[in-house]
Every structure is written in C-alpha cells, then in structure tokens.
Amino acid sequence: MKKSTDLLKYESLAFFGKVNASISHELKNIMAIISETAGLLSDMADMASTENPVSPESLKSYTGSVIEEIQRGFNTIRQMNRFSHSVDTPITEVNLIEMIDLVIQLTGYLSFAGKAHVHNCGDSKPFVKTCPFLLQAVIYQALVNQFKNGGPGMETTVSVCSQDQSIWRVIFSDIEQDSAHVFPDDNTKDMAEAIGVKIICTANRLELDIPSSIETVS
Template identity: 30%
Template sequence: MNTGNRNSDSRDRLLYACLAFSGQITASVTHELNNVLGTIDQVAGLLEDLAATPASEVTVAVERLSTLTDRLNRQTERGVTLTKRLNTFAHMGDHITVECNLNDLLENIAGLTQRIANMQRVELKTTLPNHDITVRTNPLFLSHLLFLCTKKALSLADRDVVLEIRLSQCDEEAEVTIEAPCHETAADRVQEDDFELLRSRLPVVITEQLSDEGIRIGVKLSTGGR
C-alpha cells in the first residue's frame, strides 16, 4: 500500500472512530434524557389522576404534592444540565484546533461518561485545580482520548468503587490522571486501534500502571507556558 492510501485509510478510520465516539456519547445521554422525561411524564400522569378524582373520594396531602413538584424540579434541572453538556460536546468539532480550557473539558466529558460508569457500578469523581488550565489542542480528539482512557480504567475497575479523574499542572505540563482500584489483570478491552490513532494525532504522553492497588493512567500535555 502506498503512503497516500495509508494516509487516506488512517483518516477514514479516525473519522469513523470519532463518529462512533459521538454516537456512544449521544446514545448514553439521550437514554438518560429519556429517563428524565419518563419521570416527568409519570409525575404529570399521577398529578392528573389526583386532580381528576372527586374531592369527596380522596384527600391529597400538601406534603404529597410538594414531594411530586420537588421531583419535577429535580428532573427538569437534570435535563437542563444534560442538554447543556451534550450541546457543549456537539460544538467540539466546530474548530480543529482551539485554546481549550481543560477544567471545563474534563468536567464535561466526565459528566457525559457518568452513566456509562454507573452501569458498571462505578462512581466518577472529578478533582480540578482551583485555577484554569488551558492548552492549544483539538478538543474532540482530546475528549475522545480521555474517554477511551476512562473506559480502559472502567473495564478493569472493581465494582462499587470511585474512579477519580484528576487534573493538575506542573511547570509547563498539564496532567490528567485516571485512577481506580482494581484486582483484574486481564488485558484491557478498549479498542487499541482507536487509542493509537488518537495518540499519534495529539502531542500527549500517556503512561499506564497496573498494580495491586489499581489502575492508573496518566495523560500529559504541554501547556506551552500558558
């Protein structure tokens, strides 16, 4: 295969990987939004039944109504947060390279991945520094890479544990560390092709440690003195 064909093949694979990533995130978030709407629908239906019952047949306690309206408020708030996160994610492909706030990017991708972690009975915890860290990068590729790192850690993590995603800065380097307790030593189940493809497109250094205490993945990026 000549160089031109190889480049084109690599571009196609990267494009497909990014589309698949967007699909996974969208499927997960819309599933969660459907649950939000489902809950709102149940509460509305119950309120409708209560309102349709003659006052002589049922007495609705104010506390019961208050519990139901609290539930509506919580679910509406959750729906708004999910929509904002998905909208931010959808705009990541607007520009190939931008000045990117890593704090915001990490918080968003962790929020979008939370449900996937919950399905494996793992809680995601994001620890951010009290100052913003910015890098010049492709936000979609970086989000995808961090998502794959998180999935890799999730695939090895024990159940009912906390997976911590931590952002820190040392001199001109920003580091994202993803850590979780695990006892599994089996080979990871993340698509290595996508992982390597993204690694080759981003100026990052990735380290992986699997020990008795757990899995630790580090992703270092240059902040270029910012």
C-alpha cells in the first residue's frame, strides 16, 4: 500500500461502520416483519372460536411469509459474513466479479439504491491481488454515487474488462454526473490512491482502472 495513515484507517473504519449500519437496518426490517406476522397469528388465535375458526389458507400464507423473511435474514447474514471476512488478509487475490456482486448486494440495503448487474466482458476470471477491503470501499462509493445521481428507479451495469495484462477496467454504465453528488470525494480518492486504483470520472463516464497486482504499484 502506498499510504497507511491514521486518516486512511479512520476512513476505512467509517466505511465498515456505514455498511454494518445498513445491514443492521435490513435485519431490523426483517425482524419487524416477522414480529408483526407472529403478532397477527397470535391475534387470530386469540379471536378464534369454534364458530369462527382460523382458516388454513391464512395460516399457510402468514407462516409462508415468516419462512421467506427468515430466508431473507439468512441471505443478509451471509453477505455480512463475506463482507466482515474481507478484512481477514490485508493483501490477497480476489475475483473482481465476485467482489462487485457482493458490493451490489450491500448497496442494495440503501434506501436510495437502484438495481445493478455485473458483467464480465472477457472469458477469463478477473483476479486481482489487492487490499480487498479498500477496493470494496472504492467500488461501493462509486455505486452509491451512481444511485444518488440516478435515483431509486435506475438500473446500471458494472462491466469488468481487461485493458492489458496489468490492468482491469471496471466500467459503470448510464452515467449522469449530478453536480450535487460529485465523485470521488476526498476519502474515496485517498483509498483509491492507497491501492493504485485510477478513477476516471467525467459527466458521462465513470471507470476504475485496477492494477492486476498491488505489488506493481509504485
């Protein structure tokens, strides 16, 4: 890493906190639905009588809803777990497609998030040796910028293309840079610089050039 200052550590911690807050919000929403559904089943049981029995269809529908939410909770915890383990090793080899897919799911918890898909332009798997946590943070901020500019209805594709053997280019489609949400901010610039990621951002273009190996970054 080129830069390892206290500020960078604080920015990293702030990113970790932000993502965890959005995950805990999602989990609270899931718990709220389970709580209300269980409460409704309890209300129905209290009111049920021989003349007014609880219908099997209602029971099936509400218990099905609880099962769905529990599954949603498991998926959320799985993503939280993958994200948390991204700090296990400071520098390691990661598959960019898998990383972007996780980041898309993490940004999906934000209230202003639109939809995003990841696309591999080539046949080979885009592996990079980097600091996974910082790279995740940079991609996350880029996607957040996309959603803030495009609004909740927006759909975007994040493409990963090989430039040459030393660089992978991540391209965000449908860019409309709003002056109110200018990317990158200083924190993201610091994090990108620390891992040798070049950010190309204009009014209608957002690309990240990621070195295949952080060890080649001077």
